[in-house]
Amino acid sequence: MVTRFAPSPTGELHLGNARTALFNQLLARRAGGRFLLRIEDTDSERSVDAHTRGLMADLRWLGIEWDAGPDREDGLGPYRQSQRGARYAQELAVLERTGAVYPCFCTALELSLSRRAQLAAGRPPRYAGTCRALTESERAARLAGGVSPTLRFRVPGGERIDFIDMVHGPQSFLSDDIGDFVVRRADGTAAFFFSNAVDDARMGVTLVLRGEDHLANTPRQLLILAALGLPTPAYGHVALLVGADGTPLSKRHGAASVRDYREQGYLPEAIANHLFRLGHSSAPHGLLTREEMAHAFDPAHLGRSPARFDEQQLKVWQKDAVHRLPAAAAREWLAPVLPAGLDEQSAAAFTAALLPNLLLPGDASPWVEIVFGAPPALEPEAAELVRAAGPGYFSAAAAAAARAGGDLPAIAGAVRAATGRKGADLYMPLRVALTGRAHGPELAPLLKAMPPGKARERLARFA
RNA sequence: GCUCCCUUCGUCUAGAGGCCUAGGACAUAGCCCUCUCAAGGCUGUAACACGGGUUCGAAUCCCGUAGGGAGCGCCA
Numbered sequence: 187m188v189t190r191f192a193p194s195p196t197g198e199l200h201l202g203n204a205r206t207a208l209f210n211q212l213l214a215r216r217a218g219g220r221f222l223l224r225i226e227d228t229d230s231e232r233s234v235d236a237h238t239r240g241l242m243a244d245l246r247w248l249g250i251e252w253d254a255g256p257d258r259e260d261g262l263g264p265y266r267q268s269q270r271g272a273r274y275a276q277e278l279a280v281l282e283r284t285g286a287v288y289p290c291f292c293t294a295l296e297l298s299l300s301r302r303a304q305l306a307a308g309r310p311p312r313y314a315g316t317c318r319a320l321t322e323s324e325r326a327a328r329l330a331g332g333v334s335p336t337l338r339f340r341v342p343g344g345e346r347i348d349f350i351d352m353v354h355g356p357q358s359f360l361s362d363d364i365g366d367f368v369v370r371r372a373d374g375t376a377a378f379f380f381s382n383a384v385d386d387a388r389m390g391v392t393l394v395l396r397g398e399d400h401l402a403n404t405p406r407q408l409l410i411l412a413a414l415g416l417p418t419p420a421y422g423h424v425a426l427l428v429g430a431d432g433t434p435l436s437k438r439h440g441a442a443s444v445r446d447y448r449e450q451g452y453l454p455e456a457i458a459n460h461l462f463r464l465g466h467s468s469a470p471h472g473l474l475t476r477e478e479m480a481h482a483f484d485p486a487h488l489g490r491s492p493a494r495f496d497e498q499q500l501k502v503w504q505k506d507a508v509h510r511l512p513a514a515a516a517r518e519w520l521a522p523v524l525p526a527g528l529d530e531q532s533a534a535a536f537t538a539a540l541l542p543n544l545l546l547p548g549d550a551s552p553w554v555e556i557v558f559g560a561p562p563a564l565e566p567e568a569a570e571l572v573r574a575a576g577p578g579y580f581s582a583a584a585a586a587a588a589r590a591g592g593d594l595p596a597i598a599g600a601v602r603a604a605t606g607r608k609g610a611d612l613y614m615p616l617r618v619a620l621t622g623r624a625h626g627p628e629l630a631p632l633l634k635a636m637p638p639g640k641a642r643e644r645l646a647r648f649a
Numbered sequence: 650g651c652u653c654c655c656u657u658c659g660u661c662u663a664g665a666g667g668c669c670u671a672g673g674a675c676a677u678a679g680c681c682c683u684c685u686c687a688a689g690g691c692u693g694u695a696a697c698a699c700g701g702g703u704u705c706g707a708a709u710c711c712c713g714u715a716g717g718g719a720g721c722g723c724c725a
Contacts, residue, residue: 196724229725290723307650310651310721311722354653357653363651363652363653368722370723378725397719398655400719401719402720464661467673469673489655491655493660493661499676502676503675542686542687542688543687611684613684615684623685624685624686625685626686629684629685
């Protein structure tokens, strides 16, 4: 099995595209096949090289690696469409020779006028066929006039085009519903329907799993492939991803690209796991590794209805992924909010203490201040607890801290001996005196992360 | 406008005529555990868009309605 992901570098990696990339890679990996990355940059106006690099970086960050692509060429490339012009010219020449395509001299203005007129008349806005039956001399005359034509595919009349969609089942379209479409632009570059279909065939792609927006266009590609005598891949069209409000996912929803979430501190494993179950179901629950995903991915369980990219659900995965972060990776993830120049050991202790309570790195910022900064002011609730505990409580605590440093059991033990308190009565005053807050991470590891002497100093304030 | 696709708990989904008094996960509520939070354990609330058929029997098949989406580009 050979699958592919074929983005056009006109922006950042969209979550919906990231999902189709993930599905395709999983499909190939599970079957022991190959996964290709092809950059569809035939539109030089909108294609930006920086986006190609960004796309590849985001894909790799997400853990999606390709077997062949622009930076990993094999004999079937190049994997940038902008470099495949000569190949397209060859195929196009075949189509011209067989009369499957014809030059069209209509201007953009004529075409849009025609479209508008048809729409107004309650008809589908299809190409009217103006240039379809031009004679050789008429063509020569227009050519002489200096107009460079596009090439249109001559869609045969009265045919039925059938194919089986892997997710939607049997599909049937009428060729009479399809207007003649452009396969080569006036500037000589190949158009999407053509280059996309031809490349899939030439690169040996056997399964095209893509967004549902391509479903109704598939017959056009089948027509091209048939005219060229090229093999057709199997097709599958997954429903689009929508936002929490059910409308197509876009910037309006705050974030729609992988980059957006990456910059907020979301982990690739969290995003991949969320995407994995959107429009797809698999038996195992819980956070899956890449291997587990490849094993559990089931194309028979691809959904036909649009799935919502739900941030609340993403956060559940994120929490899980954060909790499972190995110590070194956790420190790196938290590095942006850690104080500059913090020693390795303190950073490790702080990270270990905070990790169970974090969703995003920014959540740790207040605690950086509490642990490493000046003694925190007490919240009203906290002040009340301190007052109720009284100076005796804190002189015992401070004395114990002076002896034992950041060892919570030692401090608590000393206070218990001095006051007879236990449970919440014993621990809460310590917590609020040390952190200023009634809520927070587990106290024992937090104390270990505090610079030496800080605990004693803070407890002594109330002695 | 025309063609096509879609519609099960809040969310992701299981479900291919009787196994469905519709299952699971997450979210949510309550309880337990507990120095707080988190984690964990237990219990609960919660859905077949609507209307007609077909059938002994329909979430599952057919028709229609409503709602959502896509395509009809010298964009991909």
